Amino acid sequence: MMNMSEPTDKISFFKEYLAVAEPYKGGKAISEIKTKKDKIYKLSSNENPIGASPKAMAAIQENLKNLHLYPDRTDQRLQTALRQFYNNELEADQFIGASSGSEIIDHIIRAFAGEGREVIVSNPTFKPYIMFSSWCGSKVIDVPLLYPDYKLDIRGILNVINDQTRLIFLTSPNNPTGTHIAKHELDELLANIPDHVVVVLDEVYYHFVDADDYTTALPYVKKGYNIIGVNSFSKTYGLAGMRIGYAYTTPELSAYIHQLCKPFLIDTLSLEAGIAALGDQAFIDQTVEIVKKGRLYLYEQLDRLGMHYWKSQGNFILLKPEMDTGQFEERMLEEGIMVRPVANFGAPGCVRVSIGIPEANEAFIAALEKIIK
Numbered sequence: 001m002m003n004m005s006e007p008t009d010k011i012s013f014f015k016e017y018l019a020v021a022e023p024y025k026g027g028k029a030i031s032e033i034k035t036k037k038d039k040i041y042k043l044s045s046n047e048n049p050i051g052a053s054p055k056a057m058a059a060i061q062e063n064l065k066n067l068h069l070y071p072d073r074t075d076q077r078l079q080t081a082l083r084q085f086y087n088n089e090l091e092a093d094q095f096i097g098a099s100s101g102s103e104i105i106d107h108i109i110r111a112f113a114g115e116g117r118e119v120i121v122s123n124p125t126f127k128p129y130i131m132f133s134s135w136c137g138s139k140v141i142d143v144p145l146l147y148p149d150y151k152l153d154i155r156g157i158l159n160v161i162n163d164q165t166r167l168i169f170l171t172s173p174n175n176p177t178g179t180h181i182a183k184h185e186l187d188e189l190l191a192n193i194p195d196h197v198v199v200v201l202d203e204v205y206y207h208f209v210d211a212d213d214y215t216t217a218l219p220y221v222k223k224g225y226n227i228i229g230v231n232s233f234s235k236t237y238g239l240a241g242m243r244i245g246y247a248y249t250t251p252e253l254s255a256y257i258h259q260l261c262k263p264f265l266i267d268t269l270s271l272e273a274g275i276a277a278l279g280d281q282a283f284i285d286q287t288v289e290i291v292k293k294g295r296l297y298l299y300e301q302l303d304r305l306g307m308h309y310w311k312s313q314g315n316f317i318l319l320k321p322e323m324d325t326g327q328f329e330e331r332m333l334e335e336g337i338m339v340r341p342v343a344n345f346g347a348p349g350c351v352r353v354s355i356g357i358p359e360a361n362e363a364f365i366a367a368l369e370k371i372i373k
C-alpha cells in the first residue's frame with residue numbers, strides 16, 4: 001500500500017507564491033445585484049454603452065453552424081485582418097491574437113517574467129498585471145503614478161530597473177485614472193531603459209483619446225524598440241462577452257511570444273466576431289462619439305456638483321466622493337446604478353464610473369445629486 005500522507009501535508013507541494021495569491025474577480029454581473037429598481041445601469045466595467053458591433057453579431061450568427069468543428073489552429077487569420085486594419089504598417093506575423101486582452105497580458109508575462117525576475121507597474125492601474133506576474137513567481141515593483149495628477153514617475157521607474165527587470169507595464173489611457181502618457185514621456189523612458197527590459201503599452205482605450213500628445217506603441221514598434229502594444233475587443237468593439245484581444249510588437253518578440261500560444265486558443269465565434277468588428281468603422285465612430293459627448297456632459301455636471309474627479313481619455317471617469325466608497329457603491333445600487341470602487345486597483349477612496357448613453361449618464365447624475373445631499 002502507498003504511504004498516504006496527512007491531507008494538510010499537501011500544502012508542502014503548493015508553490016508558496018501561488019498559495020498566497022488572491023484570485024482576480026473582475027467586476028460584478030448585473031445578475032449578482034439586488035436592488036429594488038427595475039432598471040439597472042451598469043456603469044462598473046467600462047463596457048460599450050450601445051452594445052456589440054452589428055457586423056460582429058452577424059458573423060457570430062453566420063458561424064453558429066460550425067460549432068462542432070475545432071476553430072483555427074492558429075491566430076493567422078486574425079493577424080492578416082489586423083495587418084490590413086493597420087494599413088500594412090506592420091507584417092502579419094507581428095500581431096499576436098489571444099482569447100482576450102487579459103490573456104495576451106498573461107502570455108507576455110509568462111514569456112518574459114517568472115521566478116527571479118522583476119516586473120514594474122505603476123499603481124493605481126489594471127490589477128491583472130500584478131496578479132498574473134505574482135502567479136508565476138515574479139517580484140512586482142510598484143512605482144506609483146505621481147499624485148494628484150497621476151503622471152508617470154519616469155525617474156522612479158528608471159531608478160528601480162536592475163538586472164532582474166524584464167517588463168514595465170504602462171497603460172495609456174490608464175484604467176482607472178483615465179490619464180494618458182505623453183509622447184515625450186514615452187520617448188524619455190524608452191531612450192533610457194536597458195536592452196533586457198520590455199515595455200508593455202496597454203492601449204485598450206485608445207479610440208477614446210483626444211489629447212494631441214498621445215501615442216500608441218505603433219511608431220516605436222516600427223523603429224524596433226522592445227515594446228509591445230496590447231489591445232482588446234472588449235471595450236470599444238463591444239465584445240466583452242466574447243473574449244478576444246491581441247498584441248503587436250517587433251518580429252523578434254512576436255515570434256518568441258508565439259511559442260506560448262496554445263492551438264485552438266481563440267474560439268470560432270470570438271475569432272469571427274473580432275475579424276468582423278475590425279471592419280465595422282461606423283460602429284466605432286458611433287461609440288466614440290457617444291463616449292466623448294457623454295464625457296463632456298459628465299464633466300459639466302460633476303463641476304456643477306463640486307465633485308472631485310480626474311479628466312479622462314477613456315470611456316470612464318475616476319471620482320473621489322467625500323464618503324466611504326463601499327457606502328457610495330451601495331447607495332448608488334439603491335438608485336439602480338452600478339459603479340466600481342477601485343481601492344484594489346490602488347486608488348483607495350475612489351470610484352470609477354463608466355460613460356454610458358445619455359439616459360444612463362443622467363440617471364447617474366440624478367443619483368449622485370441625491371446621495372451627496
Ligand SMILES: *Cc1c(COP(=O)(O)O)cnc(C)c1O
Pocket residue numbers: 046100101102103126171174175202204231232233234235240244245
Ligand atoms: C478591460 C481592460 C483590458 C482587457 O480586458 P479583456 O476583457 O480581458 O480583453 C486590458 N487592459 C485594461 C487596462 C483594461 O481596462
